[in-house]
Amino acid sequence: MQLTRFVLTTTVLYLLFTLDSIGQDASQQILFKSPAENYLEALPLGNGNLGALITGHANKDRIMLNDKTLWSGGVQDADKEDAHQYLKPIQQLLLEGKNKEAQELLQAHFVAKGRGSGFGNGAKDPYGSYQTLGDLWIIWRDTLKEVSEYQRKLDLDKALATTTWKRNGILYTQEAYTSIEDGCLVVKLSASERGKLDFKIGLDRRENASTSVSDDHGLLMSGQLPNADQPGMKFAARLRVVNVGGEVKPDAETNQLEISAADSCFLILVSATDYHIDDYTARGPDPVEQVKGKMPHFGPKQADFFFERHLQSYQRYYSRHYLRLAESEPGIGQLETPERLVRFARGEADSQLPVLYYNFGRYLLIASSQPGELPANLQGIWAPEYQAPWNGDYHLNINVQMNYWPAEPAGLGELAEPLHRFTASLVNSGEKTARAYYNAPGWVAHVISNPWGFTSPGEGASWGSTLTGGAWLCSHIWEHYRFSRDKNFLEAYYPVLKGASEFLSAILIKEPNEGWLVTAPSNSPENTYITPEGFKGQTAMGPTMDMQIARELFGYTAEAARLLGKDASFAAVLDSIRHRMAPNRIGAKGDLNEWLHDWEDAEPLHRHVSHLYGLHPYDEITPWDTPALAEAARETLNQRGDGGTGWSRAWKINFWARLGDGDHAFKLLKELLKPAGGNSSNFNTHDGGTYPNLFCGHPPFQIDGNFGGVAGIAEMLLQSHGENEVIRFLPALPSEASWQNGAVMGMRARGAFSVDFEWEAGKIKQAQIVSLAGQDCQVAVPEGFRVEDRKGNSVKFLETNGSWRSFATEKDGVYFMKKP
Numbered sequence: 001m002q003l004t005r006f007v008l009t010t011t012v013l014y015l016l017f018t019l020d021s022i023g024q025d026a027s028q029q030i031l032f033k034s035p036a037e038n039y040l041e042a043l044p045l046g047n048g049n050l051g052a053l054i055t056g057h058a059n060k061d062r063i064m065l066n067d068k069t070l071w072s073g074g075v076q077d078a079d080k081e082d083a084h085q086y087l088k089p090i091q092q093l094l095l096e097g098k099n100k101e102a103q104e105l106l107q108a109h110f111v112a113k114g115r116g117s118g119f120g121n122g123a124k125d126p127y128g129s130y131q132t133l134g135d136l137w138i139i140w141r142d143t144l145k146e147v148s149e150y151q152r153k154l155d156l157d158k159a160l161a162t163t164t165w166k167r168n169g170i171l172y173t174q175e176a177y178t179s180i181e182d183g184c185l186v187v188k189l190s191a192s193e194r195g196k197l198d199f200k201i202g203l204d205r206r207e208n209a210s211t212s213v214s215d216d217h218g219l220l221m222s223g224q225l226p227n228a229d230q231p232g233m234k235f236a237a238r239l240r241v242v243n244v245g246g247e248v249k250p251d252a253e254t255n256q257l258e259i260s261a262a263d264s265c266f267l268i269l270v271s272a273t274d275y276h277i278d279d280y281t282a283r284g285p286d287p288v289e290q291v292k293g294k295m296p297h298f299g300p301k302q303a304d305f306f307f308e309r310h311l312q313s314y315q316r317y318y319s320r321h322y323l324r325l326a327e328s329e330p331g332i333g334q335l336e337t338p339e340r341l342v343r344f345a346r347g348e349a350d351s352q353l354p355v356l357y358y359n360f361g362r363y364l365l366i367a368s369s370q371p372g373e374l375p376a377n378l379q380g381i382w383a384p385e386y387q388a389p390w391n392g393d394y395h396l397n398i399n400v401q402m403n404y405w406p407a408e409p410a411g412l413g414e415l416a417e418p419l420h421r422f423t424a425s426l427v428n429s430g431e432k433t434a435r436a437y438y439n440a441p442g443w444v445a446h447v448i449s450n451p452w453g454f455t456s457p458g459e460g461a462s463w464g465s466t467l468t469g470g471a472w473l474c475s476h477i478w479e480h481y482r483f484s485r486d487k488n489f490l491e492a493y494y495p496v497l498k499g500a501s502e503f504l505s506a507i508l509i510k511e512p513n514e515g516w517l518v519t520a521p522s523n524s525p526e527n528t529y530i531t532p533e534g535f536k537g538q539t540a541m542g543p544t545m546d547m548q549i550a551r552e553l554f555g556y557t558a559e560a561a562r563l564l565g566k567d568a569s570f571a572a573v574l575d576s577i578r579h580r581m582a583p584n585r586i587g588a589k590g591d592l593n594e595w596l597h598d599w600e601d602a603e604p605l606h607r608h609v610s611h612l613y614g615l616h617p618y619d620e621i622t623p624w625d626t627p628a629l630a631e632a633a634r635e636t637l638n639q640r641g642d643g644g645t646g647w648s649r650a651w652k653i654n655f656w657a658r659l660g661d662g663d664h665a666f667k668l669l670k671e672l673l674k675p676a677g678g679n680s681s682n683f684n685t686h687d688g689g690t691y692p693n694l695f696c697g698h699p700p701f702q703i704d705g706n707f708g709g710v711a712g713i714a715e716m717l718l719q720s721h722g723e724n725e726v727i728r729f730l731p732a733l734p735s736e737a738s739w740q741n742g743a744v745m746g747m748r749a750r751g752a753f754s755v756d757f758e759w760e761a762g763k764i765k766q767a768q769i770v771s772l773a774g775q776d777c778q779v780a781v782p783e784g785f786r787v788e789d790r791k792g793n794s795v796k797f798l799e800t801n802g803s804w805r806s807f808a809t810e811k812d813g814v815y816f817m818k819k820p
Helices: 010-017 021-028 083-095 099-109 287-294 300-318 337-345 353-368 399-403 413-425 427-438 469-484 487-507 544-564 568-578 627-640 646-658 662-672 704-717
Strands: 029-032 043-046 050-054 060-067 134-140 147-155 160-167 170-179 184-191 197-204 209-214 218-227 230-244 247-251 256-262 264-273 322-325 742-749 753-760 763-771 777-780 786-789 797-801 804-807 814-818
Touching: 021 029, 021 353, 029 337, 029 353, 043 147, 043 170, 043 353, 050 170, 050 184, 050 264, 060 184, 060 230, 060 264, 083 099, 083 427, 134 184, 134 264, 170 300, 184 197, 184 300, 197 209, 197 218, 197 230, 197 264, 218 256, 218 287, 230 247, 230 256, 230 287, 256 264, 264 287, 264 300, 300 353, 322 353, 337 353, 353 704, 399 413, 399 469, 399 646, 399 704, 413 427, 413 469, 413 487, 427 487, 469 487, 469 544, 487 544, 487 568, 544 568, 627 646, 646 662, 646 704, 662 704, 704 742, 763 777
Parallel strands: none
Antiparallel strands: 029 147, 043 050, 050 060, 060 134, 134 197, 147 160, 160 170, 170 184, 184 264, 197 256, 209 218, 218 230, 230 264, 247 256, 322 742, 742 753, 753 763, 763 814, 777 804, 786 814, 797 804
């Protein structure tokens, strides 16, 4: 049912839909005035599975290609079957305070079998690596004349990359998009004069592939990646040329196609692998046959129809939610994006750059994560490498989770389905790992994973033993329920939650000092403590993050059981265990303890701040319910400092927003948007930042920082976490002048509500709440405001608690918060 948004005033409609072209471009367009020198300047396109990076060269153009399912390696047995024999000895050493000996024993017997992830370079190992599909080349003829009036842009509202240039008085245009609906990349080439298109087309890959010319004006590239010393995944890409005018001839010597004297030309590309999305232990159909069937019946007369299908399939996601800040500096949209990053870092005005970054993050999620597929990986889907950094895999100690933080609040909850599906896919291998290492029921996943169901510990004791990766994944299942109130979804995924709870509840041990239940052995992700005896180590029992994740998991699993009317006794056991676990504790320096004991940090400014998981994304620490812990979290952040890499700064934005400090959150957002250092061929910085095409610099590029930044902006503008899920407007709005007036449409809140609101002079002006599931609504109502139904009648409050009110709603009901 399409609901009319009655609350939007003329001002809001102006802000959302009728900004002048300069302002609109400034928040919706990434712009370059030269070709890309590397992929960090390229424009990313994606339809969820097929990715392309547009470099836009007018002489020899390279379009870098990815298929999200293309990984080397394969299913492996990385579990040490007898590892559980060493569990009790390791735990006993930890109980005795002999952490050094425990860590040595763990390294010897309690890590992955073999090379694990290949120490982050597993392309030639069984673990594998995400790899590029290859390159599409457009090699122009007659390139001696200089190019002028060059422009390359990505329109986020159209998901369209357009490159234009003039040569010899002729205007050339390249337009490219990846269609969600038709599963293909479309590149249109045209010129301002007829018969002026002359170029060659190539499709290649530097290893494990071959290309041939087909008899239908096409190219076929196929190959097979390695799985250590045995054959791995098969793959194929097929390109078809559809020309208007001129002719297409094969070049047998180079296995390229030659296009001569064409008026316009369309390049259509599809890809496939034999990865089986529903059973990674099996193989799917032959990719060569797949690409034959996937090639759409595209002709010049259908070009507009195909583009409209692309727009509709994309904009059904993108256009449902908008953020606008009222100010827009004249001419800012005409500047190159890299220049805008530099100006913003210098303190020059660009009110739309944060909005552009927010929109770009939403765009990236739509482009890299569609239902029925693998989740977005460390680089989304855009990796030109054959050995991706850290294998381009799924890091479970924050990174893949951060990829999906913006999905629910930005109204893109269905795009988190790949993460839910992936979580469920780990259960079988996770059950095996739980038996091998812990002799425990249920399932576990540790720090890293891949499309082949890897759930074993990592190969290093210093980082690989964190055992709550799978439980953290489960939190996204519960969050989707909180935002949707979809009981059918909860019913389908309840066994996944239950299995994770069975495991963690079974492996807890009692620590000797207070008798609290704790995990052991584990890590606080990638961080190092110093014991009073001077030992610097990582292996520990009961790290704070483990305790927070376990409490969260047990809490929502028990609640899910009650909602579904099942497993009452199991829910009662989980409730009991939660209250016996090691609590959050404040240390001598006023900060939150990261480990069970108040140990010193070997690296006080460490990038991970994992012990604040309870502040975000979990919500057991809030300024209104646990002020002492919130103050300890604030002190923790002050001690850790504002440094860190891309994703680390992004997480800190979310932390400060949860603490209600919009100015500090904005300070970190500006740091996140700082231009990544380096030169045109080597963008890099140890301080993180943002690359010219707005990819986040870890370094190198990791997409989690982009997504975490979007989530942080959302937390600054709207919150709905906490036990009562109270909707709070502008909880962390910066005092920055450019943020004082704005509007949001289509943001989502827990309890299944869609929210529009407008603010002026830093204060909420009016809001509309649409109830998507008919749940009671809790909302913080400013003094002097009232809440009405669509007939103008004041709603009856069920409960008043401080500044917030509760009222009953009807499904699809529309409610307004405004001054009389």
